[in-house]
Amino acid sequence: MGGIEFLKGHGTQNDFVLLPDPDGRLELTEARVAALCDRQRGLGADGVLRVVRSAALGVESEGEWFMDYRNADGSIAEMCGNGVRVFVRYLVDSGLVSERDFVIGTRAGDRPVRMHADGSVTVLMGPATITGTSVTVVAGRPFSGVAVNVGNPHLVSVAEDDVDELDLRDQPDFDSDVFPEGVNLEFINLLGDNALKMRVHERGVGETRSCGTGTVAAVAAALHLAGTDTGEATVDIPGGRVVVEVRRGSSTLTGPAEIVARGELDEAWWAGLA
Numbered sequence: 001m002g003g004i005e006f007l008k009g010h011g012t013q014n015d016f017v018l019l020p021d022p023d024g025r026l027e028l029t030e031a032r033v034a035a036l037c038d039r040q041r042g043l044g045a046d047g048v049l050r051v052v053r054s055a056a057l058g059v060e061s062e063g064e065w066f067m068d069y070r071n072a073d074g075s076i077a078e079m080c081g082n083g084v085r086v087f088v089r090y091l092v093d094s095g096l097v098s099e100r101d102f103v104i105g106t107r108a109g110d111r112p113v114r115m116h117a118d119g120s121v122t123v124l125m126g127p128a129t130i131t132g133t134s135v136t137v138v139a140g141r142p143f144s145g146v147a148v149n150v151g152n153p154h155l156v157s158v159a160e161d162d163v164d165e166l167d168l169r170d171q172p173d174f175d176s177d178v179f180p181e182g183v184n185l186e187f188i189n190l191l192g193d194n195a196l197k198m199r200v201h202e203r204g205v206g207e208t209r210s211c212g213t214g215t216v217a218a219v220a221a222a223l224h225l226a227g228t229d230t231g232e233a234t235v236d237i238p239g240g241r242v243v244v245e246v247r248r249g250s251s252t253l254t255g256p257a258e259i260v261a262r263g264e265l266d267e268a269w270w271a272g273l274a
C-alpha cells in the first residue's frame with residue numbers, strides 16, 4: 001500500500017499541511033490534525049487543508065473541489081482565506097484544474113477564485129458583515145472592537161499603540177456570550193493612504209503570521225469606523241502583504257500562495273494516532 005501523500009504550503013506565512021484525498025477516504029480525526037500541525041511531534045502548521053472532491057463528501061457546490069479546513073488544534077472552521085489561495089495553487093500546479101478561474105467549495109459556501117500568472121490568487125470572499133461590537137482583553141488591557149463575520153467570526157480592534165508591542169502569546173479574553181463558537185481576534189493600526197498593519201490571534205491556533213479572513217474583516221471594520229462600507233486597502237501582516245477590496249455584500253482578497261514541499265507520511269505513525 002502506498003503512503004499518505006502530503007504537501008506543505010503557505011500564504012503570507014500562514015502555513016498548512018495539504019492532504020490530497022480526492023475520494024474522501026482519509027479518516028481525518030482531531031488527534032491526527034493536531035499531531036500533524038504540532039511543530040515538535042509533527043510536520044508543523046497552522047492548519048490542515050484536505051483536498052477532496054465535493055461529490056465525495058456529498059456537498060452541494062459548483063466547485064469540483066472542496067477545501068476541508070481544520071485548525072491546528074483539530075477544530076473545524078468554516079473558512080480560511082490564506083488556505084484557499086494555497087489550495088488553488090496546489091490544484092493548478094498539480095494539473096487537477098486546468099482553468100485559471102474556477103470555484104472552490106468551503107463550509108462557508110462557494111468561493112470563486114482566480115490564479116494569476118505570478119502564482120498569486122484572488123478569492124471572492126463573499127460579504128464581510130458587521131455584526132456588532134465587543135471587547136477583548138490582552139494581558140489585562142481592554143480593547144473595544146467591531147465584530148465582523150466573513151463566514152467565520154472576527155473581532156477587530158484598532159490599537160492606539162503599535163500592534164508590534166502587543167503580547168499575544170496567551171489567549172486574549174473575549175465575551176463568550178457574543179462569540180459562543182470562539183472568535184478570531186485582530187488588532188490593527190490605521191496607517192493612512194488605504195493601508196493597515198495587523199496582528200492576529202486565531203481561534204483554534206494562537207498567534208499566526210497572517211489570517212486572510214482576518215484581513216478582510218480588518219478592512220471592513222476600518223471602513224465601518226470611517227462611516228462607509230466600500231473601499232480597498234493593503235494589509236501588512238507579519239508574514240507579508242495582501243490586498244483587500246470590500247464592497248456592499250462582497251469582498252476580495254489577493255495575495256501570494258506557495259507550495260514548499262511534498263512527501264509521504266509514515267503509515268505506522270498515522271495509524272498510531274487514530
Ligand SMILES: N[C@@H](CCC[C@H](N)C(=O)O)C(=O)O
Nearest residue numbers: 077080081082152211212213
Ligand atoms: N487562517 C485563516 C483562518 C482559519 C480559521 C480560523 N482560525 C477560525 O477558526 O475561524 C485565514 O487565512 O482566513
